[in-house]
Amino acid sequence: MLKIEDYKVVFASVGLIGILLFASPTLGLVLRLPSGEKFSELWVLGPGHMAEDYPFNVRAGVNYLVYVGVGNHMGSSAYYVVYVKFRNQTESLPNATAGTPSPLPPLFEFRLFVEDGKSWEAPLRFSFSNVSFSENRSFVGGLMINGVTFNVDKSGSWDVENNGYYYQLFMELWMYNVESRAFEFHNRFVGLWLNMTG
Amino acid sequence: MKRLFRRFVKAPLSFLLIIIVFSLSLTRLPFRVSAGDEASSAIGEADNALRRAFEAVLDAERAGANVSNLIFKLNEAGRLLAEAENAYKMGKFSEAISKAEGCSVLANGVVGEALSLKSSALAAAQTAFWQNLTFSCFGGLAFLVALFFVWGRFKRAYAKKLLRMKPEVASDAED
Numbered sequence: 446m447l448k449i450e451d452y453k454v455v456f457a458s459v460g461l462i463g464i465l466l467f468a469s470p471t472l473g474l475v476l477r478l479p480s481g482e483k484f485s486e487l488w489v490l491g492p493g494h495m496a497e498d499y500p501f502n503v504r505a506g507v508n509y510l511v512y513v514g515v516g517n518h519m520g521s522s523a524y525y526v527v528y529v530k531f532r533n534q535t536e537s538l539p540n541a542t543a544g545t546p547s548p549l550p551p552l553f554e555f556r557l558f559v560e561d562g563k564s565w566e567a568p569l570r571f572s573f574s575n576v577s578f579s580e581n582r583s584f585v586g587g588l589m590i591n592g593v594t595f596n597v598d599k600s601g602s603w604d605v606e607n608n609g610y611y612y613q614l615f616m617e618l619w620m621y622n623v624e625s626r627a628f629e630f631h632n633r634f635v636g637l638w639l640n641m642t643g
Numbered sequence: 644m645k646r647l648f649r650r651f652v653k654a655p656l657s658f659l660l661i662i663i664v665f666s667l668s669l670t671r672l673p674f675r676v677s678a679g680d681e682a683s684s685a686i687g688e689a690d691n692a693l694r695r696a697f698e699a700v701l702d703a704e705r706a707g708a709n710v711s712n713l714i715f716k717l718n719e720a721g722r723l724l725a726e727a728e729n730a731y732k733m734g735k736f737s738e739a740i741s742k743a744e745g746c747s748v749l750a751n752g753v754v755g756e757a758l759s760l761k762s763s764a765l766a767a768a769q770t771a772f773w774q775n776l777t778f779s780c781f782g783g784l785a786f787l788v789a790l791f792f793v794w795g796r797f798k799r800a801y802a803k804k805l806l807r808m809k810p811e812v813a814s815d816a817e818d
Binding site: 449452456459460463464467468469470471473474521522553554555556557559560565593594595621626 | 698705718724793801
């Protein structure tokens with residue numbers, strides 16, 4: 446048979462557990478538990494909303510479709526801007542190590558607000574115009590994105606290793622920082638390699 | 644006669660035409676510049692309005708409000724601002740102005756809604772806090788009183804049981 450002191454310990458433990466249970470609704474409002482890792486996602490999907498059938502061999506006058514998506518896991522709602530940029534092989538991409546964006550000017554932009562744990566997706570339709578080729582060089586005059594035409598005037602040289610005139614359509618994710626009241630590059634970018642054909 | 648016509652009518656007329664075309668081009672230039680400026684300032688205002696609206700929505704969210712409906716409206720305003728920026732880049736200034744103004748109107752509306760949502764969320768949070776605190780205090784107290792009552796009964800029962808056990812121990816000792 447247990448001693449009375451042992452029963453005292455059992456009763457004290459039950460009392461403590463009970464007090465904690467009754468206090469838990471109030472403690473839940475007061476205490477803030479540390480949240481998980483905060484991050485955002487940026488993706489590009491093919492025309493079937495899948496990671497396949499991406500446009501690759503492109504030519505002037507043909508419409509291409511991809512989907513751009515953003516996922517928010519920052520712990521609160523976020524205000525994003527997705528900048529669409531276009532470059533040839535010699536122009537620079539964002540630097541993921543330094544966390545700096547590409548110095549190229551943005552052509553098209555999406556402004557979006559996403560709640561925590563939710564995602565956003567929009568179609569990105571594009572086509573090329575004024576494309577010409579001469580002496581191992583290609584020239585792209587116009588790029589239409591979602592019905593808006595931009596004069597890009599880019600030229601690319603023949604890539605001997607990969608046999609093509611390569612350009613890249615890429616998207617950068619920027620996020621609004623409430624403290625600094627400014628948009629900052631969020632160090633996320635995705636791109637599509639495009640081989641310009643005749 | 645022809646020479647006279649050329650000298651006194653055609654030459655001054657051509658000169659006059661050149662002057663008119665030149666002056667028209669001069670008057671059109673400031674107009675284009677001012678339309679561009681107006682569009683740029685409308686876009687700037689819309690951008691600021693959208694930032695303020697987002698900050699207000701974020702405040703409401705931190706206060707515990709459900710901001711899904713406001714996020715939907717912000718996305719609509721953001722789409723208008725992006726369209727205004729794209730129209731501005733293409734030189735469509737009047738379209739840029741109208742889209743930017745549409746964005747500002749929506750964003751300012753969102754600020755008002757966010758403020759009212761925030762105040763109602765704060766009031767609801769305060770009510771919930773006091774309800775929970777009351778439940779915790781009274782519930783905890785009632786539980787402790789009940790536990791002490793049970794402990795007292797248990798102690799008495801335990802003591803009785805011990806007393807009942809003593810004679811048996813004594814009889815065992817005699818054996």
